Amino acid sequence: MFLLGRVTYLLLRLARKKGTSLPGLLMWRWRKTLLSEWLNQLEQLIVVTGTNGKTTTTALLYSMLHDQDQPWITNQGGANLVQGLMAALSRHANWRGVLRVRKAVFEIDEATFPLIMERVRPTLMVVTNIFRDQLDRYGEIDHALSMIQKGIALHEASQLLINADDPLTAFLGRNRSLTYAFSMDKEAIASMTMVDSSEVRDGSFCLVCGHELHYDGFIYSQIGYYRCLHCDFTHPDAEFIGSPRQDASLVVGELSGLPGEPSTLHVDLTGMYNAYNLLCAYSAARIVGASPRRIQEGLRRFVSPTGRMQTFVGKQQSEITLALIKNPTGANGVLRAVVEDVQTYAICLTINDQDADGRDVSWLWDVDFESFVTRSNIRRYYCAGERALDMALRLYYAGVREEAMVIVEDLTTLPAVLFTLGQKTYVLSTYTALHRLAEWFERESEKRGNDLDE
């Protein structure tokens, strides 16, 4: 066992240098054994799963928990499959395969969740939300739920944190002990309820009896204050309650009996969905014992992960904010944040249809562009990526005039085009174009910065 671990470790090191993964069944079996070995050495483990917001929540949580005196391991940048965990752990293992750091916070893909859960003893399991995910569409919405349910069922003795505002997630904590919940303030939800929205609410059925849920207010998708009129299923009481403020800060009150005062949290992230990510991360950090002060300090070190509202600045006040979109709910959240930013001049939607993006682009029609077009005063719509034309057609039906649209045929020209606008632009992109765009924007903004110095 010892030798096996060592060989695998060396191979992994080698593989990482080349930036590839070593294929083959044998390698996979070695790695599976080694992964279990490493996971077993962890003394504290938080796993974050759900369909949306995993990456940002995990990054926030990591910033709240990790410092030089008390280091934590994390899988950064959305590498949430087995390979991502291996890479993260190997960085902290010595040549004998022994971990130097024994605490970890991992985001785990919902499809891999049961597989990983078989190999660990988590301190805390966190479920952010369960939305219809484009990639998961083949199995439809119930699939994500059943995978997460399966993983959680393996650990009755572990703590669980759920999103009380999401009926699908809340269902997981029903009649379960050691379960905590977070929720937005009921009044905040009521004040944000949009009646004119044509969003698709997929999860708005009672999982206990199958009837449509009654909502006293909802924020987006199936998130809100709900109850079933036909059985006892209802929005659970939450231990952590968030109130979003006008200045984009979030005040969190606690009913958990944990020591500490209500905290006011500031972080450089926009959008209601990020308020949820922040509330979720805060609650998780509190459950594992971090003090509000420590959390506040940690948040100051927080850096937004790639494409989660990352901002690039160029000359002449050109500013580009990059955001990942991958399913209707995520996209609706980002669009709301864009509407709130009244200085926005243009928006660019980059839609690819590779496997990692989802090959079926019909989800674009479930995004509520109609509300967006009515509520925002965007002057120009850029459509890019392999399915730029599908995107343009979608916008046309949402009421965007063709004169206001630009179809970008060559993606590589995009940074130059957007950085010469002298305006504020949001770029929303599916997965496979995201990292390339981030790199180009970074390079372009550095170049522009240098020009400015001369």
Added chain:
Amino acid sequence: MIWMSKLLRIVHLFPELLNLYADQGNIAVLAKRAQARDCEVSVQRVKLGDSLDLENSDILVLGGGSDREQAVVAKELMRYRADLLTAIEAGLPVLAVCGGYQLLGHYYELPNHEKISGLGLLDFITKAGNKRLIGDIAISWLDEAGHDRGETIVGFENHGGRTIHSYPSLGRVLRGYGNNGDDQLEGLQYKGVVATYIHGPLLPKNPHLADDLLQKALRYRYGESFSWCSLDDQLAMRAHQFLLNRTLSR
């Protein structure tokens, strides 16, 4: 005759259940194209528990859902079965996509031989296959006599079911799987019914099919077809052509 504003009533059946493939996109296209021809359009969303007023329906749209949701819908619609049969025989246009397509038949047989009842409005069945048939699809559009209309239909398909029927097909598969992956045929057409596995959604990139459905609806309601203006479909056809070329070259 003098062109007068015609009322066209689109009925979207159970959008809260059958919404897997963005079928509201199809509704948007039908409504917008009819309005552009000076029709007055109403869109009614019939939800679970609502009653369906077939007398005041000019076109029905039935989308796709999960097996569980399909079963719920079949049960709900069963009480309208006799009226639906009569309306379909009289030419009521029905656009049925994916799960909605399967619902029109007698049943959908799962791998464990369990049968999810359909409405039995048309005489066919669907059986689950081993793997899902997923990917871009292009077909040549056929008329009811099986002749090529000289136009194509493009989109995406994603279905586990294999459907075999003896009605005229909607088209011949150029690339992709179609009804069952075997006979190179896709979809079904019978009087006003257009049923297909193609989504994406179906109509935005296939405006000619949308117009065909609208003409059928006007004929059904007003007893005659209309000559109307063609619309500027450059953007739609660019998107159509792009996907067609890419699908055919794979």
